[in-house]
Amino acid sequence: MFRTGIIVFLVMVTLVSCSSMKPLSPASDRQALSSSHDKKSQVQNSNKEVKFLNDISVEGESTATKATKKTVAAGKPAPRESATDINSYLNRSSSLEKASDLQLKYAILLNTEVEELQDNSLLEYIDEWYGTRYRYGGTTKSGIDCSAFVQAIYLSAFAVSLPRTARDQYRNSHIVSATQMKTGDLVFFNTTGGISHVGIYLQNNKFVHASTSYGVTISDMFDPYYLRRFIGVGRIDKPEAKIK
Secondary structure, X not given: OHHHHHHHHHHHHHXXXXXXXXXXXXXXXXXXXXXXXXXXXXXXXXXXXXXXXXXXXXXXXXXXXXHHHHHHHOOOOOOOOOHHHHHHHHHHHHHHHHOOHHHHHHHHHOOOOHHHOOOHHHHXXXXXXXXXXXXXXXXXXXXXXXXXXXXXXXXXXXXXXOOOOHXXXXXXXXXXXXXXXXXOOEEEEOOOOOOOEEEEEEEOOEEEEEEOOOEEEEEEOOOHHXXXXXEEEEEOXXXXXXXX
């Protein structure tokens, strides 16, 4: 009887041990791995140092701005604009604010600064004719040729009466070097044979004339067409107070 009881007890112990060794189901495996991963991540995150991003720069910063930041970071005072630079900027801004529509227009046409325009009264007379169509032999605003245009401008702006043709205007002027050109000088070209075209030099290698293609307009002395046909520069005696 006693032996039977011992055998029954051993059988029960064996069954309980087998039950505890039963493998986990797939779902249980996933839950266990997930739990293990979460715990591992928490441990890793807790061990990480908190870091901040350094040396962040805004895209598009100018080189000058970056240089200033580096200078300040090094413990040096930021560079300051000189009084000359500031005064130049203020004077430039003041000139633009005071500039008339006429000055702005011709600053663009001559590809120059407003402050560089030397004779506004001359520009006013030119502007009265600007865009007038070309007409050979014409002398009015319904159509005018090159020499008549130069004659009209000189009479209005300088109170100087010039001969009617480009050839005679050339003969009545003092020939000067092209390197000594100044506002108001006459520039002569050979377009159809001999001295056949004339204009008035303004500045920045630009001259105003009555073009057969565009009428009264402003052209560049270095335009290949005019450069190849250029003859020379003529200066007319006139009141120099008008031309600075």
